Amino acid sequence: MTLRWLATATRRRLALAVALVLVLGVAAAAFVEVREQRAAAAAAAAADTARALARADRADDAARAVAAAESATLAAERSAHARAVEVAARAAADADLTARIAAAEPVLAASADQVADDAVRQALAAALDGARAALAARVTLPALASAGASVDGARTTVEQAHAAWRTETDAAASAAEDAAAGDQAAAPGPAAPAAPGGAPVFVTSVPTADGDGSNGHMPASAMCLIPWGTDQIGSPQYLRCDAAAALTRLNDAFRAQFGEPIAMDLTYRSYADQVAIRAYYGALAARPGTSNHGLGLALDLQEWPGVYGFGTPRYVWLVANGPAFGWSAPASVREGAAYPEYWHFEFSP
Numbered sequence: 001m002t003l004r005w006l007a008t009a010t011r012r013r014l015a016l017a018v019a020l021v022l023v024l025g026v027a028a029a030a031f032v033e034v035r036e037q038r039a040a041a042a043a044a045a046a047a048d049t050a051r052a053l054a055r056a057d058r059a060d061d062a063a064r065a066v067a068a069a070e071s072a073t074l075a076a077e078r079s080a081h082a083r084a085v086e087v088a089a090r091a092a093a094d095a096d097l098t099a100r101i102a103a104a105e106p107v108l109a110a111s112a113d114q115v116a117d118d119a120v121r122q123a124l125a126a127a128l129d130g131a132r133a134a135l136a137a138r139v140t141l142p143a144l145a146s147a148g149a150s151v152d153g154a155r156t157t158v159e160q161a162h163a164a165w166r167t168e169t170d171a172a173a174s175a176a177e178d179a180a181a182g183d184q185a186a187a188p189g190p191a192a193p194a195a196p197g198g199a200p201v202f203v204t205s206v207p208t209a210d211g212d213g214s215n216g217h218m219p220a221s222a223m224c225l226i227p228w229g230t231d232q233i234g235s236p237q238y239l240r241c242d243a244a245a246a247l248t249r250l251n252d253a254f255r256a257q258f259g260e261p262i263a264m265d266l267t268y269r270s271y272a273d274q275v276a277i278r279a280y281y282g283a284l285a286a287r288p289g290t291s292n293h294g295l296g297l298a299l300d301l302q303e304w305p306g307v308y309g310f311g312t313p314r315y316v317w318l319v320a321n322g323p324a325f326g327w328s329a330p331a332s333v334r335e336g337a338a339y340p341e342y343w344h345f346e347f348s349p
Contacts, residue, residue: 093144094135100148101131104155106331107162115161116168124154185265202277203235205270207296210291215294223296229264232302238268240296243326243347247299250318251326257317263307266300269293284339292346299327301343310335310342318345 109125115121127150134147145207211219224244226237228251239247251262269277274288287289292298301308318331326347333341 127154263302
């Protein structure tokens with residue numbers, strides 16, 4: 001009985017031990033599984049965190065790139081705007097200086113030999129050269145403004161000097177005119193022929209052998225007959241010999257272009273004829289002793305506006321080609337001048 005109970009108790013203990021081992025094994029396996037699951041979950045969380053951080057980094061990088069691009073675009077826009085403002089300011093300054101030069105050039109041309117001291121004209125010429133050089137060199141805007149101010153100042157000085165010269169010259173010419181008128185009254189010469197209606201017709205003067213070379217008193221030895229033309233009533237034309245030779249060459253080119261000679265009206269004018277023309281036309285005519293006609297260096301074309309008027313083919317051709325032969329239309333008689341004369345040309349050797 002006792003042995004049987006012992007055997008039974010032993011078997012029970014063994015069964016309990018096996019059961020305990022099994023339970024412990026299951027618990028251990030469950031523990032390992034849980035630990036592995038936790039490790040996997042931790043790894044997954046870590047991976048998620050890493051991916052989130054990577055995404056955040058990429059987002060930050062993208063944001064920084066966008067910000068950098070926007071900053072670069074803004075800087076480029078500001079630079080372009082500044083450049084546009086600079087270009088506009090440059091264009092305005094160039095245009096302003098060009099206009100100042102254009103306004104001063106006729107003053108310089110019209111005042112040739114018509115100021116008491118040519119130093120003022122030389123100063124204007126130097127200012128114009130400096131202004132043109134400033135435009136070509138694209139100097140700073142303040143430098144352009146300074147060049148323009150120099151041109152304006154020099155131009156004003158020349159205008160004042162020219163006005164003073166005209167006042168003095170007009171006074172002297174008026175006195176000479178009065179004296180010449182008295183001489184003419186004492187020893188009258190041949191009267192100018194009259195046109196229908198009683199208006200005088202002035203023709204080219206004939207130089208005399210005893211001329212002293214002053215304006216209106218050119219000696220015949222210094223003058224040459226134009227060999228190829230007269231005026232409408234057949235009066236011969238005379239110019240200083242170098243001017244006559246140059247006009248003949250210009251006429252050859254003109255004839256080749258238009259198939260006809262230059263139609264001349266007046267060339268040389270004696271002092272007496274200048275007095276007569278002044279008496280008839282008043283201020284529209286030059287003061288006696290001041291006209292380039294009196295030196296044999298000026299030509300008046302026929303006053304045919306449809307043939308030689310401003311803008312006609314013949315006038316345009318003469319203005320463009322005359323300077324190559326020494327003949328040009330002075331700025332003081334161009335279209336738009338105070339006293340425009342499309343028929344008037346002068347010789348400058």
